[in-house]
Structure formats: C-alpha cells, structure tokens
Amino acid sequence: MAYASTNIHGTKAEARGFFAALRSRMEKRRIYRNTFNELAALSDRELDDLGLHRTMIQGVAYHAAYSI
Template identity: 50%
Template sequence: MAVTRSNSGLDVVLDAGRTIFHQKRDQIRQALAKRKVYRATLFELSVLSDRVLFDLGISRSNIKRHAMEAAYDC
C-alpha cells in the first residue's frame, strides 16, 4: 500500500513561513553575535592605557573603527 502526501495550499504557505522564520532567526543570531564581538572589542580597547594603545599603533579616536573592523569586516 502506497502512502502519498498531498500538499494543500495551506501546507505550502506554512512551509514557506517556517523557512522565512528560520532564515530571519538565523540572521538575528548572526547580527547579535557580531554585535557581541563589537562590544567586547570596544570595551577591551577602551580600558587600555594610552601607552599600550600607542604601542599597538592605535589612537584612542580609532577604537570604534577597529571594533567595527573586528566585528563587521569593514
């Protein structure tokens, strides 16, 4: 006995909705992970002394740019 499955219009719409939901959820997770890297980098560089930043070749005014590069590959 063969078992067949008929996709009604509602099943198709629900499957598409699930797919979109999972894609958006994954995008949000990736964005939150990048934001976490940005904030951690920003904090870690901000607490360094001016001397240490100078040794690293980073000026205090460029900390945000370096954090953006670390998180978002800008």
C-alpha cells in the first residue's frame, strides 16, 4: 500500500469538462432538430424560393448546427 494513491483533484475538473461537452452536444443537436423540422414543414414551393430542394434539408440542418 505504500505506492497506492488517490487522485481526487482532477475529478471535479473532468466532470465539469464532461458536462460542458455534453451540454454543447445537446445544444447542437437541438439546433439541428429545430432547423430540420422547420425546413421539413415548408412546402416544396417555399423551399424552391429559398433555393433548396427537399433532399437538401438534412445537409442544411447539419451545416447550421455543426459548422458554428
């Protein structure tokens, strides 16, 4: 037991970093989901007015959320 040690100092910082990263991922996912749902609710004509096609919705939503 002479060599055993416990490191409790880094635990709080690691947990804080973990939860900050989790919060960031959840926020990005929320942005993706909201953007996707809003674009999917538009008619084909409205999408065309924006220069989009229905097949582009997923990519646009991904770019909006994860390219920030």
